[in-house]
Amino acid sequence: xxxxxxxxxxxxxxxxxxxxxxxxxxxxxxxxxxxxxxxxxxxxxxxxxxxxxxxxxxxxxxxxxxxxxxxxxxxxxxxxxxxxxxxxxxxxxxxxxxxxxxxxxxxxxxxxxxxxxxxxxxxxxxxxxxxxxxxxxxxxxxxxxxxxxxxxxxxxxxxxxxxxxxxxxxxxxxxxxxxxxxxxxxxxxxxxxxxxxxxxxxxxxxxxxxxxxxxxxxxxxxxxxxxxxxxxxxxxxxxxxxxxxxxxxxxxxxxxxxxxxxxxxxxxxxxxxxxxxxxxxxxxxxxxxxxxxxxxxxxxxxxxxxxxxxxxxxxxxxxxxxxxxxxxxxxxxxxxxxxxxxxxxxxxxxxxxxxxxxxxxxxxxxxxxxxxxxx
Amino acid sequence: xxxxxxxxxxxxxxxxxxxxxxxxxxxxxxxxxxxxxxxxxxxxxxxxxxxxxxxxxxxxxxxxxxxxxxxxxxxxxxxxxxxxxxxxxxxxxxxxxxxxxxxxxxxxxxxxxxxxxxxxxxxxxxxxxxxxxxxxxxxxxxxxxxxxxxxxxxxxxxxxxxxxxxxxxxxxxxxxxxxxxxxxxxxxxxxxxxxxxxxxxxxxxxxxxxxxxxxxxxxxxxxxxxxxxxxxxxxxxxxxxxxxxxxxxxxxxxxxxxxxxxxxxxxxxxxxxxxxxxxxxxxxxxxxxxxxxxxxxxxxxxxxxxxxxxxxxxxxxxxxxxxxxxxxxxxxxxxxxxxxxxxxxxxxxxxxxxxxxxxxxxxxxxxxxxxxxxxxxxxxxxxxxxxxxxxxxxxxxxxxxxxxxxxxxxxxxxxxxxxxxxxxxxxxxxxxxxxxxxxxxxxxxxxxxxxxxxxxxxxxxxxxxxxxxxxxxxxxxxxxxxxxxxxxxxxxxxxxxxxxxxxxxxxxxxxxxxxxxxxxxxxxxxxxxxxxx
Numbered sequence: 001x002x003x004x005x006x007x008x009x010x011x012x013x014x015x016x017x018x019x020x021x022x023x024x025x026x027x028x029x030x031x032x033x034x035x036x037x038x039x040x041x042x043x044x045x046x047x048x049x050x051x052x053x054x055x056x057x058x059x060x061x062x063x064x065x066x067x068x069x070x071x072x073x074x075x076x077x078x079x080x081x082x083x084x085x086x087x088x089x090x091x092x093x094x095x096x097x098x099x100x101x102x103x104x105x106x107x108x109x110x111x112x113x114x115x116x117x118x119x120x121x122x123x124x125x126x127x128x129x130x131x132x133x134x135x136x137x138x139x140x141x142x143x144x145x146x147x148x149x150x151x152x153x154x155x156x157x158x159x160x161x162x163x164x165x166x167x168x169x170x171x172x173x174x175x176x177x178x179x180x181x182x183x184x185x186x187x188x189x190x191x192x193x194x195x196x197x198x199x200x201x202x203x204x205x206x207x208x209x210x211x212x213x214x215x216x217x218x219x220x221x222x223x224x225x226x227x228x229x230x231x232x233x234x235x236x237x238x239x240x241x242x243x244x245x246x247x248x249x250x251x252x253x254x255x256x257x258x259x260x261x262x263x264x265x266x267x268x269x270x271x272x273x274x275x276x277x278x279x280x281x282x283x284x285x286x287x288x289x290x291x292x293x294x295x296x297x298x299x300x301x302x303x304x305x306x307x308x309x310x311x312x313x314x315x316x317x318x319x320x321x322x323x324x325x326x327x328x329x330x331x332x333x334x335x336x337x338x339x340x341x342x343x344x345x346x347x348x349x350x351x352x353x354x355x356x357x358x359x360x361x362x363x364x365x366x367x368x369x370x371x372x373x374x375x
Numbered sequence: 376x377x378x379x380x381x382x383x384x385x386x387x388x389x390x391x392x393x394x395x396x397x398x399x400x401x402x403x404x405x406x407x408x409x410x411x412x413x414x415x416x417x418x419x420x421x422x423x424x425x426x427x428x429x430x431x432x433x434x435x436x437x438x439x440x441x442x443x444x445x446x447x448x449x450x451x452x453x454x455x456x457x458x459x460x461x462x463x464x465x466x467x468x469x470x471x472x473x474x475x476x477x478x479x480x481x482x483x484x485x486x487x488x489x490x491x492x493x494x495x496x497x498x499x500x501x502x503x504x505x506x507x508x509x510x511x512x513x514x515x516x517x518x519x520x521x522x523x524x525x526x527x528x529x530x531x532x533x534x535x536x537x538x539x540x541x542x543x544x545x546x547x548x549x550x551x552x553x554x555x556x557x558x559x560x561x562x563x564x565x566x567x568x569x570x571x572x573x574x575x576x577x578x579x580x581x582x583x584x585x586x587x588x589x590x591x592x593x594x595x596x597x598x599x600x601x602x603x604x605x606x607x608x609x610x611x612x613x614x615x616x617x618x619x620x621x622x623x624x625x626x627x628x629x630x631x632x633x634x635x636x637x638x639x640x641x642x643x644x645x646x647x648x649x650x651x652x653x654x655x656x657x658x659x660x661x662x663x664x665x666x667x668x669x670x671x672x673x674x675x676x677x678x679x680x681x682x683x684x685x686x687x688x689x690x691x692x693x694x695x696x697x698x699x700x701x702x703x704x705x706x707x708x709x710x711x712x713x714x715x716x717x718x719x720x721x722x723x724x725x726x727x728x729x730x731x732x733x734x735x736x737x738x739x740x741x742x743x744x745x746x747x748x749x750x751x752x753x754x755x756x757x758x759x760x761x762x763x764x765x766x767x768x769x770x771x772x773x774x775x776x777x778x779x780x781x782x783x784x785x786x787x788x789x790x791x792x793x794x795x796x797x798x799x800x801x802x803x804x805x806x807x808x809x810x811x812x813x814x815x816x817x818x819x820x821x822x823x824x825x826x827x828x829x830x831x832x833x834x835x836x837x838x839x840x841x842x843x844x845x846x847x848x849x850x851x852x853x854x855x856x857x858x859x860x861x862x863x864x865x866x867x868x869x870x871x872x873x874x875x876x877x878x879x880x881x882x883x884x885x886x887x888x889x890x891x892x893x894x895x896x897x898x899x900x901x902x903x904x905x906x907x908x
Contacts (some may be wrong), residue, residue, distance in 0.1 A: 211765035
């Protein structure tokens with residue numbers, strides 16, 4: 001008993017897991033490795049997709065790359081705002097319906113004699129309003145975003161059908177519709193891809209270098225702690241939904257130009273491709289993790305695979321299966337990784353506990369407890 | 376005991392033999408059945424580096440109502456959770472009805488006849504009362520259909536035994552807390568529970584409901600069940616219980632017959648420890664009023680709270696868990712909206728419900744729950760330190776990464792943070808170091824008022840002293856500190872003034888020289904309305 005002089009704080013400070021600075025705290029090579037793990041897997045996947053494409057006739061030429069870009073442009077653009085929303089731990093499934101509603105509205109307004117410029121502005125405003133509707137329902141009423149945006153998915157599409165019915169509007173000014181099908185001069189890059197690149201850079205800077213981006217990660221990881229740090233959680237989420245609505249209606253404008261028609265069913269079902277790209281890009285569906293780089297890479301992989309499969313005359317159903325499998329991989333793999341990590345952690349803790357039980361100072365001397373006992 | 380004896384469980388019994396004796400032979404409640412229903416001996420339980428329970432010991436006899444008493448943090452809840460099978464003790468022995476057991480889960484605890492009724496039971500609101508009672512083991516008729524008639528009959532029988540009137544077929548939604556507890560008790564009885572633990576059951580009840588609960592407890596006693604009654608309300612203990620056990624600092628203090636005790640003797644034993652001279656308190660002269668709270672009210676939570684905090688003083692809000700202290704702090708900082716009253720910083724009123732405005736006015740808030748509220752556990756140390764200062768660390772709208780890192784490194788060295796690398800997630804740090812990160816996050820903003828809720832909860836003794844030294848330094852630099860603490864020694868050691876909150880109201884104010892544990896405890900338990908200065 002008397003030999004037990006070890007004071008309790010020794011045990012406590014001994015439990016500080018991390019040993020004192022062994023490496024320079026400013027070295028960040030290994031944290032880069034951690035950050036880019038999923039992204040490097042995507043680079044490998046992209047290489048694989050290109051090699052697969054290489055062995056496909058007509059894949060490896062500039063025109064084909066123009067088409068690859070053209071086919072994925074609007075989807076890629078819609079994936080960017082969704083990335084931010086998913087990082088906050090929410091979701092927006094109404095993106096493709098917003099694209100359809102915007103395309104329809106653009107056709108309707110143009111048909112009714114609006115100058116195309118005003119019509120586009122009006123469409124973008126409607127996109128912002130639609131996004132605000134999602135945002136208000138999610139943040140002010142506290143409804144689950146998956147339910148809200150499934151609702152607006154149907155709502156926006158329904159409105160589009162009411163506006164145009166089974167009609168389709170064509171005869172848009174040729175200067176505009178050309179933009180939809182020709183590359184940016186002197187390049188083989190579609191205009192929509194150009195927009196995507198510009199937006200991706202903006203989103204990348206906002207998410208990874210600006211205070212609001214840091215706040216978005218904090219919201220996704222621990223909303224309460226974010227709130228307690230003075231971050232306006234609801235305001236930021238609302239803004240992200242407004243942004244998503246606007247960007248999706250912009251994608252709708254591009255879509256209309258590409259096909260030179262507007263129909264109410266434009267882009268039906270694309271939301272799944274958009275969500276697939278975001279998740280495949282390494283954005284955690286639980287929020288708080290991921291990067292724009294990953295989403296850009298995932299877009300490229302997805303586009304190349306789809307195009308290679310199309311060139312090989314693979315059925316649309318099989319292409320859907322490929323999308324589905326990629327989606328599953330991107331959700332399941334990180335989970336398995338965390339599972340393994342947790343298992344290892346648990347084993348480590350158990351070993352530590354076992355060691356701790358052997359430590360001599362864990363049991364307290366018993367005499368001090370008898371002080372109050374009745375004689 | 377030699378230090379090696381820890382490996383030998385036999386060594387533990389020796390010093391505790393006298394604890395389960397029925398109190399020098401004159402135990403009244405246990406006279407006819409000397410065999411105890413439940414014995415817990417020297418249970419210990421640690422969470423990480425924090426020892427929540429060092430010596431949890433209690434003996435329950437059939438037919439008794441036994442009170443478990445102690446301050447916040449004395450280890451009562453941990454002991455209850457061990458009996459409930461929620462926590463497994465690191466060491467110690469549990470004997471139920473003569474058999475030594477290990478309870479590896481709530482189901483195991485229920486199987487041996489222990490039932491725990493919590494302060495706020497969780498029923499299935501859309502199911503009927505009877506369905507709630509028989510959840511998972513409903514009486515069945517042919518083809519395994521649930522026999523509603525039989526279920527209702529059995530539920531009625533249980534209520535008759537308890538002497539309560541409650542319709543078994545009404546849905547649980549809308550039942551008062553008191554009725555919900557009755558349903559839980561009925562459930563316990565239908566399991567043939569022999570030991571019924573009630574964890575602060577009366578905290579949310581009206582006096583009529585408390586009387587009815589007591590009738591039910593007496594009915595349980597008549598069926599020779601043992602009731603363990605955890606409560607802060609001493610009058611209730613005297614009205615209901617035959618024996619009581621006092622705990623302090625995670626340890627058993629004594630078990631005695633209720634008629635041998637008085638409110639004074641109990642309070643003395645609950646708080647009676649020598650006030651360690653750990654607290655490095657420098658005398659300061661308070662300056663101007665920094666934070667002023669006027670008639671602040673949040674309906675149903677706290678009412679009419681007014682006080683000032685001056686520069687260079689520590690004001691402590693003392694009181695029991697659930698008295699509304701943290702809620703007052705949250706409302707001041709704008710996390711929750713208040714219904715009436717004003718918060719002023721340097722004379723200027725703050726807008727209601729805006730943490731951002733509170734921060735801009737110079738308030739920092741170290742919240743109670745650092746894992747959920749204080750930190751983003753998966754973000755790095757540097758990002759967490761910077762989280763409340765992002766706009767200051769930005770140039771042209773972009774976060775300046777080297778400024779951010781330097782800020783974190785600066786505060787890490789000032790607070791002697793022990794860490795591996797700045798990029799490491801704060802979840803890799805020990806509790807004490809995590810608390811330092813929260814402090815760094817707010818101190819980096821140079822607040823003029825720091826609200827700090829449970830500054831040293833769950834952190835080791837060494838870091839505790841560091842935090843106290845830090846608070847003392849801050850105050851001598853002219854910062855106003857509003858501290859909430861459930862640890863009375865901390866309150867007495869650090870505070871210049873102590874405000875006592877009881878059931879959402881300020882019931883007492885003590886200057887440093889007048890404050891002592893017994894008077895604060897008395898005010899906090901609503902014994903006397905302290906001389907409000």
